[in-house]
Amino acid sequence: xxxxxxxxxxxxxxxxDLPAAEPAPSGEPLLPTGxxxxxxxxxxxxxGELSPGTSLGLGVAGVxxxxxxxxxxxxxxxxxxxxxPAEAWRAAMELKADGRLWDDLTASLRxxxxxxxxxxxxxxxxxxxxxxxxxVESFVEPQIGLLRYIPASxxxxxxxxxxxxxxxxxxxxxxxxxxxxxILMTADVARAVPQELVNxxxxxxxxxxxxxxxxxxxxxxxxxxxxxxxxxxAAWLMLVVSELLAAQEGLAFRVVRAQRFRDVDTMFAIFxxxxxxxxxxxLGLRWLRKAAFPxxxxxx
Amino acid sequence: MTxxxxxxGVTKEFPSRRRRPPVTALDGIDLHVDEGEIVCIVGASGxxxxxxxxxVGGLDTATDGDVLVGGDRVVGPGPDRGMVFxxxxxxxxxxxxxxxxxxxxxxxxxxxxxxxxVEELLGIMQLSDVAxxxxxxxxxxxxxRVAIARALAPQPDLLLxxxxxxxxxxxxxxxxxxxxxxxxxxxxxxxxxxxxxxxxAIYLSNRIYVLSARPGRVAAEIxxxxxxxxxxxxxxxxxxxxxxxxxxxxxxxxxxx
Ligand SMILES: Nc1ncnc2c1ncn2[C@@H]1O[C@H](COP(=O)(O)OP(=O)(O)OP(=O)(O)O)[C@@H](O)[C@H]1O
Ligand SMILES: [Mg+2]
Numbered sequence: 166x167x168x169x170x171x172x173x174x175x176x177x178x179x180x181x182d183l184p185a186a187e188p189a190p191s192g193e194p195l196l197p198t199g200x201x202x203x204x205x206x207x208x209x210x211x212x213g214e215l216s217p218g219t220s221l222g223l224g225v226a227g228v229x230x231x232x233x234x235x236x237x238x239x240x241x242x243x244x245x246x247x248x249x250p251a252e253a254w255r256a257a258m259e260l261k262a263d264g265r266l267w268d269d270l271t272a273s274l275r276x277x278x279x280x281x282x283x284x285x286x287x288x289x290x291x292x293x294x295x296x297x298x299x300x301v302e303s304f305v306e307p308q309i310g311l312l313r314y315i316p317a318s319x320x321x322x323x324x325x326x327x328x329x330x331x332x333x334x335x336x337x338x339x340x341x342x343x344x345x346x347x348i349l350m351t352a353d354v355a356r357a358v359p360q361e362l363v364n365x366x367x368x369x370x371x372x373x374x375x376x377x378x379x380x381x382x383x384x385x386x387x388x389x390x391x392x393x394x395x396x397x398x399a400a401w402l403m404l405v406v407s408e409l410l411a412a413q414e415g416l417a418f419r420v421v422r423a424q425r426f427r428d429v430d431t432m433f434a435i436f437x438x439x440x441x442x443x444x445x446x447x448l449g450l451r452w453l454r455k456a457a458f459p460x461x462x463x464x465x
Numbered sequence: 466m467t468x469x470x471x472x473x474g475v476t477k478e479f480p481s482r483r484r485r486p487p488v489t490a491l492d493g494i495d496l497h498v499d500e501g502e503i504v505c506i507v508g509a510s511g512x513x514x515x516x517x518x519x520x521v522g523g524l525d526t527a528t529d530g531d532v533l534v535g536g537d538r539v540v541g542p543g544p545d546r547g548m549v550f551x552x553x554x555x556x557x558x559x560x561x562x563x564x565x566x567x568x569x570x571x572x573x574x575x576x577x578x579x580x581x582x583v584e585e586l587l588g589i590m591q592l593s594d595v596a597x598x599x600x601x602x603x604x605x606x607x608x609x610r611v612a613i614a615r616a617l618a619p620q621p622d623l624l625l626x627x628x629x630x631x632x633x634x635x636x637x638x639x640x641x642x643x644x645x646x647x648x649x650x651x652x653x654x655x656x657x658x659x660x661x662x663x664x665x666a667i668y669l670s671n672r673i674y675v676l677s678a679r680p681g682r683v684a685a686e687i688x689x690x691x692x693x694x695x696x697x698x699x700x701x702x703x704x705x706x707x708x709x710x711x712x713x714x715x716x717x718x719x720x721x722x
Contacts, residue, residue: 361552362556364519364522364548367523367541367542368542368546368616368625369547369568369571369616370571370572370619371571375571383556458558460558460601
């Protein structure tokens with residue numbers, strides 16, 4: 166019964182002249198008789214758009230909930246097992262006051278900085294070469310396929326034996342623990358360069374190494390930053406392993422040390438430091454990608 | 466200047482994969498483009514047009530047959546054969562001027578000379594205003610103009626165009642045709658262009674090769690009777706319309722009436 170549905174006149178004449186058929190009061194706009202379609206609130210829409218303020222607010226709320234949960238948990242348990250946020254903060258301030266925090270931080274950052282820089286440098290050379298030359302790929306891929314399944318942490322005793330107990334084995338562990346993943350992921354990024362961009366370069370007279378240097382590397386650069394950002398977590402993991410065994414300072418060393426004195430306050434203080442450094446480096450690399458490569462899809 | 470292009474008996478077979486039979490994309494293609502000519506290749510989708518152009522460009526190798534440019538056998542890509550690809554192939558991190566300058570840098574052209582050449586090409590293509598925008602900030606028509614300017618920069622003997630206007634709307638396409646005729650007039654370059662738009666092929670070219678579908682073979686070679694003075698009236702010329710019908714019939718496998 167379509168007639169009963171069509172408002173406001175039940176005129177079933179299909180060819181009816183619409184404006185004339187509407188008994189709308191002269192001059193007044195037509196009033197909607199209902200709604201069509203559905204729209205949800207942006208907060209609950211799949212892929213909804215949020216204003217930057219709302220996003221930030223939600224993020225802050227999340228951190229507050231996290232800290233609140235911690236505080237509740239701390240209040241419910243023995244303070245020798247879980248300190249309150251305030252106690253952890255106090256411990257952090259103490260570490261900061263006597264300079265140990267700074268020493269630990271610089272020692273750990275230095276190890277990560279050197280070890281991870283070596284790892285990325287190797288990956289940036291080997292990855293694009295693997296992606297560019299089948300010969301290199303066929304030769305290197307099985308080696309990496311085997312080596313990357315040896316847990317780098319299991320190599321620690323060997324590195325201590327070979328390299329002594331100073332900085333060298335720690336840096337080596339960070340490099341070895343991340344380099345294979347960095348190489349494979351960098352190669353993937355370089356393989357994703359569209360063939361037409363490479364072909365275009367050849368038809369403009371570019372040689373093979375010009376193609377790598379001026380097409381494959383620039384196109385891969387934003388992706389390589391993403392690789393560095395993602396695998397940085399693994400670098401921290403290797404740092405902890407290296408400092409657990411033989412170290413005189415460092416963030417992970419401080420945690421192990423604190424365990425000896427049942428000093429959970431200090432442990433939690435260091436955990437916070439880990440979390441904050443991780444987040445800052447992540448945001449920093451994201452910002453770098455955006456600032457340096459505004460043309461890239463993922464940078465927007 | 467070196468002579469034109471000769472394609473002799475070019476066959477391309479893609480090897481079988483996963484127990485599927487090998488694909489013969491091209492079967493004994495013979496064609497030629499004389500110096501200063503503009504020649505179009507038309508054919509159904511998948512008949513091997515891009516494959517043929519890639520072989521001429523040296524980006525792919527023929528299973529059999531030869532490609533000669535100015536009497537030399539083509540064994541690989543080189544700046545003597547500029548190419549514009551079916552998809553957008555501009556470098557997204559370089560601005561328009563830097564994209565156009567790419568080939569000049571490869572040739573180690575002195576900086577001042579390269580700059581002048583880029584400015585000249587941007588002028589011809591009416592891109593001077595957008596010289597400092599990146600490809601992502603351009604319209605489709607502008608991007609293809611940049612791609613053509615970029616391919617022309619190293620002064621190739623032969624310009625290879627693979628459906629350069631395929632992704633453009635009719636109006637932009639028409640203005641691109643005028644651009645191409647203008648460029649050809651001012652650079653006197655030899656052009657081999659692939660298209661599946663028959664009217665476009667007739668309007669732009671001196672000669673047309675019609676390829677049959679799977680495997681691609683030369684089904685017909687057609688002289689276009691219009692001189693180099695083409696204008697809006699050309700498309701209404703009865704000879705134009707007859708030619709279009711004739712080629713459409715060939716493409717769709719019907720006997721010519
Ligand atoms: N690398 C490849 N491996 C196997 N088959 C291929 C390969 N490249 C192309 N082909 C096949 O060769 C044939 C010709 O492809 P080509 O891209 O040259 O067609 P085309 O005429 O340019 O089509 P379009 O008009 O759609 O661009 C197609 O059937 C395609 O499936
Ligand atoms: Mg094609």
